[in-house]
Amino acid sequence: MLNSLTRRRGVLAGIALAGLVLPVAACSDSSTPTAGSSAVAGALSKNCGSGKTFNIGFAQANNAEPYRQRVNADLIAEAKKYPEFKITIADGQGDDNKQISAVENFLTQQVDLLMISPFEAQPLTPAVTQVYQKGIPVVELDRQTVGDQYTAFVGGDNQAIGKQAGEYVAKTVLPSGGDVAILEGLTSTTPALQRTAGFQDGVKGNPNIHIVAVQPADWLPDKAQTVFDAMLRAHPSIKAVYANNDLMANGAYLALKGQNKVGQVAIVGTDGLPDPAGGDQAVVDGKFAATFVYPTGAAEALALAKSILVDCATSVDRNTVVPTSVVNKDTAPQLIAAAKD
Amino acid sequence: MLVRFQSLLGLVLVLAGGLVFSPRRNGTILFLTVDNLANIVRAVSETGIIAVGMTFVIIAGGIDLSVGAVLGLAGVTAATLMVSHGWGTVAAILAVLVAGLLFGLIQGAVSTVMRIQAFVVTLAGLQVASGLARMVSGDKFININYGHGPGLAPPSFAILGDRLFGNVIPVSAVVFVLVGAIALVALNGTRFGQHVFAVGGNERAARLSGINVRRVKIITFGLCGLAAALSGVLDAGQLSFANPNSGTGYELTAIASVVIGGTSLFGGEGTVVGTVAGALLLGTLNNILQLNNVNADLQLIVTGLIIVAAAVLQNVAARRRAT
Numbered sequence: 001m002l003n004s005l006t007r008r009r010g011v012l013a014g015i016a017l018a019g020l021v022l023p024v025a026a027c028s029d030s031s032t033p034t035a036g037s038s039a040v041a042g043a044l045s046k047n048c049g050s051g052k053t054f055n056i057g058f059a060q061a062n063n064a065e066p067y068r069q070r071v072n073a074d075l076i077a078e079a080k081k082y083p084e085f086k087i088t089i090a091d092g093q094g095d096d097n098k099q100i101s102a103v104e105n106f107l108t109q110q111v112d113l114l115m116i117s118p119f120e121a122q123p124l125t126p127a128v129t130q131v132y133q134k135g136i137p138v139v140e141l142d143r144q145t146v147g148d149q150y151t152a153f154v155g156g157d158n159q160a161i162g163k164q165a166g167e168y169v170a171k172t173v174l175p176s177g178g179d180v181a182i183l184e185g186l187t188s189t190t191p192a193l194q195r196t197a198g199f200q201d202g203v204k205g206n207p208n209i210h211i212v213a214v215q216p217a218d219w220l221p222d223k224a225q226t227v228f229d230a231m232l233r234a235h236p237s238i239k240a241v242y243a244n245n246d247l248m249a250n251g252a253y254l255a256l257k258g259q260n261k262v263g264q265v266a267i268v269g270t271d272g273l274p275d276p277a278g279g280d281q282a283v284v285d286g287k288f289a290a291t292f293v294y295p296t297g298a299a300e301a302l303a304l305a306k307s308i309l310v311d312c313a314t315s316v317d318r319n320t321v322v323p324t325s326v327v328n329k330d331t332a333p334q335l336i337a338a339a340k341d
Numbered sequence: 342m343l344v345r346f347q348s349l350l351g352l353v354l355v356l357a358g359g360l361v362f363s364p365r366r367n368g369t370i371l372f373l374t375v376d377n378l379a380n381i382v383r384a385v386s387e388t389g390i391i392a393v394g395m396t397f398v399i400i401a402g403g404i405d406l407s408v409g410a411v412l413g414l415a416g417v418t419a420a421t422l423m424v425s426h427g428w429g430t431v432a433a434i435l436a437v438l439v440a441g442l443l444f445g446l447i448q449g450a451v452s453t454v455m456r457i458q459a460f461v462v463t464l465a466g467l468q469v470a471s472g473l474a475r476m477v478s479g480d481k482f483i484n485i486n487y488g489h490g491p492g493l494a495p496p497s498f499a500i501l502g503d504r505l506f507g508n509v510i511p512v513s514a515v516v517f518v519l520v521g522a523i524a525l526v527a528l529n530g531t532r533f534g535q536h537v538f539a540v541g542g543n544e545r546a547a548r549l550s551g552i553n554v555r556r557v558k559i560i561t562f563g564l565c566g567l568a569a570a571l572s573g574v575l576d577a578g579q580l581s582f583a584n585p586n587s588g589t590g591y592e593l594t595a596i597a598s599v600v601i602g603g604t605s606l607f608g609g610e611g612t613v614v615g616t617v618a619g620a621l622l623l624g625t626l627n628n629i630l631q632l633n634n635v636n637a638d639l640q641l642i643v644t645g646l647i648i649v650a651a652a653v654l655q656n657v658a659a660r661r662r663a664t
Contacts, residue, residue, distance in 0.1 A: 091637040096580055104380045105631040108371050122484045123580035188481045
């Protein structure tokens with residue numbers, strides 16, 4: 001009796017599972033063959049050459065962050081300039097183990113080039129090294145793995161971005177000086193430390209500027225609101241605040257609003273995303289005095305991919321630093337318009 | 342006893358689906374390559390080991406929500422002991438495993454002695470464990486670098502991230518299989534195993550027949566804590582890195598594996614083989630979807646549908662048995 005029941009249940013399970021798997025897997029593509037490799041001596045890619053299609057796998061750290069969504073969107077938009085590239089983005093979902101699986105699966109799929117923004121450096125290093133050592137070129141975007149087992153790195157220079165923000169505050173926002181506060185990102189992350197250090201360096205040019213408070217708000221707007229609210233009460237003299245990202249700059253704005261001090265303190269952010277919820281719009285709306293673009297590097301990364309895969313380059317720049325730019329009232333509308341195309 | 346092997350059948354079907362829908366290159370079925378199959382087992386080994394521990398708790402009528410946080414705590418504790426305090430690999434691993442066991446036993450004791458639902462106690466345990474993990478790590482990530490001397494972990498710890506048999510079979514996969522085998526024997530071949538089923542099936546009857554119900558329940562929580570700690574050690578070893586937030590959400594994947602494996606959340610029924618197959622089913626499914634470039638959002642949705650399907654099948658069977 002029991003046996004016949006379980007057997008029937010097994011069949012049911014089979015039907016249910018098959019029903020789930022079939023329609024999903026049916027939208028797969030049969031991988032494009034890239035056989036007939038024209039081996040160019042010393043080329044970084046074994047499969048390179050013109051007139052072929054190339055599969056590029058991009059292992060993204062976490063799709064659920066505004067900046068990373070921008071990177072994905074830029075990559076897809078830029079890739080339209082290269083009809084020979086087929087880009088697949090795998091979401092690491094902010095979990096090292098998931099991103100490692102994504103990298104391993106790209107290796108199984110035998111992609112022609114791996115792009116990756118490692119969620120965390122050390123955990124992803126062995127998986128990336130494995131891909132690199134199998135002869136697949138690796139372009140790292142925004143974040144690096146440990147060691148030298150990759151082909152090239154493209155990213156912004158956080159220290160330089162912080163320094164430019166500091167110089168902007170020293171020269172343009174508060175030329176006659178004043179008290180300044182800093183809202184720092186998660187202090188266990190290098191971008192937070194580098195941006196803060198760069199900013200502190202940048203304001204040195206103006207001896208009348210005094211940094212009176214530096215507090216971490218962990219990249220989060222709600223935390224920044226609480227922290228900056230307390231800062232304002234402790235130091236009512238604060239005239240400008242620099243936030244390591246735009247989300248925290250937004251939190252600072254909310255704190256100002258809560259104390260009816262909007263307009264009395266200049267906010268300078270970092271990221272400069274052109275999306276409706278991004279920092280560029282906040283500049284247009286007059287919430288921020290300025291923000292500094294943390295570039296996605298998508299165009300630069302794809303240009304590298306082209307020289308590796310199509311032009312059979314034997315060497316490429318190992319480090320491509322993408323420069324930042326200031327977003328203020330003059331430049332913000334253009335940037336927003338450009339991103340809509 | 343052909344009970345509750347729905348997940349095994351499901352696994353066979355998913356494997357068959359993998360063969361059919363696998364991308365191919367030069368005649369090779371990419372899904373079937375040894376590397377790929379090893380990757381699947383490696384990818385599910387951590388949640389799989391937790392799920393095996395969870396199977397005991399759930400069969401005995403409980404639930405353990407703290408396992409993901411315990412994984413994070415175990416990882417940073419092992420890393421700190423080796424990196425900051427100069428402990429050897431074996432000593433650090435043993436200390437962490439004992440700590441995990443104790444953490445589970447305490448949760449079990451609080452739940453049974455003070456008569457608080459396991460859900461509430463382990464929800465509290467989750468908070469406590471993640472707080473401890475942040476405290477131990479100083480709220481920082483710990484990079485584990487190998488060598489001899491201060492600030493370095495013993496190189497033998499790196500073995501956990503290695504692959505055996507010609508650099509193919511990951512150590513974590515081997516550990517997963519071993520844990521499954523031991524759990525299978527413990528649940529189906531010992532008096533303790535019979536008691537776990539008895540307690541989950543009918544607590545009153547179990548008590549009347551002379552079983553120390555409290556003790557059995559407490560031990561199941563201890564085993565689950567032990568499994569979570571083991572996963573944490575493997576996590577740190579595989580990644581050469583410990584993050585107090587590691588393991589966030591793993592409790593849900595583990596519970597999903599157990600449910601898909603046919604274990605009843607009401608207790609009294611369940612198998613280790615089902616759970617292992619359930620974990621592998623989820624891993625294989627994700628692998629096939631990824632190999633076909635189906636995005637991660639859809640993977641989550643499909644996983645959800647499978648959980649519902651498994652639960653529906655279980656209900657159908659239970660209702661028929663009742664009539």
